[in-house]
Amino acid sequence: MSQDSASAPNFIRNQIREDLDAGHSASVVTRFPPEPNGFLHIGHAKSICLNFGLAEQFGGACHLRFDDTNPEKEEQVYIDAIKQDIEWLGFDWAGEVRFASDYFDQLYAWAQHLVRNDKAYVDDLNAEQMREYRGTLTEAGRPSPCRDRSVEENLDLLERMRTGEFAEGEKSLRAKIDMAAPNINLRDPVLYRIRHATHHQTGDTWKIYPSYDFTHGQSDAIEGVTHSVCTLEFEDHRPLYEWFLANLPVPTTPRQIEFARLNLNYTVTSKRKLKLLVDQGVVDGWDDPRMPTIAGMRRRGYTPASLRKFCDMIGVARAASTVDIHMLYHAIRSDLEDNAPRAMCVMKPLKVVLTNWDAEREEVFEVPGHPARDDMGVRRLPLTRTLWIDQDDFMEHPPKKFFRLSPGGEVRLRNAYIIRCDEIVKDEAGNVVELQCSVDLDTLGKNPEGRKVKGVIHWVSEQYGVPVEVRNYDNLFQVEAPDKDRDVDFLEHLNADSLEVLNAIGEPALAEAGAEDRFQFERVGYFCADRHALEDGSLVFNRTVSLKDGWSKAQKKA
Numbered sequence: 001m002s003q004d005s006a007s008a009p010n011f012i013r014n015q016i017r018e019d020l021d022a023g024h025s026a027s028v029v030t031r032f033p034p035e036p037n038g039f040l041h042i043g044h045a046k047s048i049c050l051n052f053g054l055a056e057q058f059g060g061a062c063h064l065r066f067d068d069t070n071p072e073k074e075e076q077v078y079i080d081a082i083k084q085d086i087e088w089l090g091f092d093w094a095g096e097v098r099f100a101s102d103y104f105d106q107l108y109a110w111a112q113h114l115v116r117n118d119k120a121y122v123d124d125l126n127a128e129q130m131r132e133y134r135g136t137l138t139e140a141g142r143p144s145p146c147r148d149r150s151v152e153e154n155l156d157l158l159e160r161m162r163t164g165e166f167a168e169g170e171k172s173l174r175a176k177i178d179m180a181a182p183n184i185n186l187r188d189p190v191l192y193r194i195r196h197a198t199h200h201q202t203g204d205t206w207k208i209y210p211s212y213d214f215t216h217g218q219s220d221a222i223e224g225v226t227h228s229v230c231t232l233e234f235e236d237h238r239p240l241y242e243w244f245l246a247n248l249p250v251p252t253t254p255r256q257i258e259f260a261r262l263n264l265n266y267t268v269t270s271k272r273k274l275k276l277l278v279d280q281g282v283v284d285g286w287d288d289p290r291m292p293t294i295a296g297m298r299r300r301g302y303t304p305a306s307l308r309k310f311c312d313m314i315g316v317a318r319a320a321s322t323v324d325i326h327m328l329y330h331a332i333r334s335d336l337e338d339n340a341p342r343a344m345c346v347m348k349p350l351k352v353v354l355t356n357w358d359a360e361r362e363e364v365f366e367v368p369g370h371p372a373r374d375d376m377g378v379r380r381l382p383l384t385r386t387l388w389i390d391q392d393d394f395m396e397h398p399p400k401k402f403f404r405l406s407p408g409g410e411v412r413l414r415n416a417y418i419i420r421c422d423e424i425v426k427d428e429a430g431n432v433v434e435l436q437c438s439v440d441l442d443t444l445g446k447n448p449e450g451r452k453v454k455g456v457i458h459w460v461s462e463q464y465g466v467p468v469e470v471r472n473y474d475n476l477f478q479v480e481a482p483d484k485d486r487d488v489d490f491l492e493h494l495n496a497d498s499l500e501v502l503n504a505i506g507e508p509a510l511a512e513a514g515a516e517d518r519f520q521f522e523r524v525g526y527f528c529a530d531r532h533a534l535e536d537g538s539l540v541f542n543r544t545v546s547l548k549d550g551w552s553k554a555q556k557k558a
């Protein structure tokens, strides 16, 4: 995977280069056009990296335009969240935030223009009738009885639709193209629907709203977008996109280019489905760390750089494919490996008493914040008579090759001495609740004489340790393609064990952790301080990803 794949060629970049060389456009303007009906997800991150990336590479501009033609489903909170996510990813849109609704007056004038040229008409068919008349892939459609209304009547009806004279669904404005066109999108598509809804930008001004198809390309043209990059499902809409540009006095003619959307296994990337998870309380909001939303991944501990790197790694293609989620884990792991300070944190505490260590004795070890980063300074680790180790680092009846602690066995406390387990203390139920150990004081920074001690375990002083809550996340879905099967609700595939909460104890420095500070908990994984919990005054660490890298190993083998 090359470091500079962001500037490596892909088919879109080649197309733009050709257009520039041929003089079709003098500079490059792209846009990212979200509908504000939910939070952005990892698929949108791909589109953002692509659109803003292209503008950057060609020294052009990328606009942020909200495609806000659906007032009932859209909300200001989504607009705010989307802007924040894009900024957090590290991109700046050119100029002000734009809204398709800024162009409603112009779009209406263009609708009248089509009517005047006998290229649009007001139809009385309702949605169901329209579907009937539309025909099928193998059968031509039939013209609506309203198709031959006069220009005057159409202009009058359109204006009365606009002023709210008709009920929703009573009438619509349709383009007059070709009811027998092989491409169904050209069989007189709807341009305007009646909606008596309050719009988040335009209030109650409009009683009719333009369709996505009638809005998108013209908005591109108004803004001088040169390359309108979208996902493959719009390929069949391209003839329509171009029909509008050809039949309206638009100031510029953008080019639409399609690419394959990102699919990720074990994940759903559809705002509608993600909204269901939120609305049904399956997750704790749009930014639940298990969500594939940008806000969720941010809370989980992903860095902007790791998401941009991931988008680079997966590249841009025309063929649809599904990306292995381990690639995403790999991207964040390699970022945090280099950039996250280290800390010790005991996940499931087991008490250890050092029997030959005085109760008042304290020894403080100064160790690097990061093994390869002097700029991260030092941490101070106090060792006291009583400490915590992880339950998983002790076994009463260990198998062969278990190099951690067991009765009579020795292990090194990371950054400190070697200890030996002399005795086990159990509760009435037979659970091991304490280990009595002795320290070999002649083993600091050196191996003991005459014997090999292979294991190293992490630990935290009981007196100075900081209680923290740790949240371990697993995939939200148990199967690779949760929404593949049309007959099974994707919610059936939820993983009941996607969240594990532990009462852990961390080294003293963790008490100072700020919102979204990230750490490698040595021998365990990468964790990020939860900002919502911190606001409530408690310390919660979200596990970003474990230490093991399945993807990179598989790549090496392949």
Ligand code: ATP
Pocket: 032, 033, 034, 035, 036, 042, 043, 044, 046, 047, 067, 229, 230, 231, 260, 261, 262, 263, 269, 270, 271, 272
């Ligand atoms: P969803 O189905 O999740 O609602 P959408 O396409 O309806 O997605 P929009 O807000 O319209 O959501 O998307 C804004 C831009 O992001 C569009 O250009 C769209 O093509 C792109 N996009 C959406 N999903 C993906 C994806 N999975 N991979 C790449 N680009 C995507």
Ligand code: MG
Pocket: 035
């Ligand atoms: Mg969309």
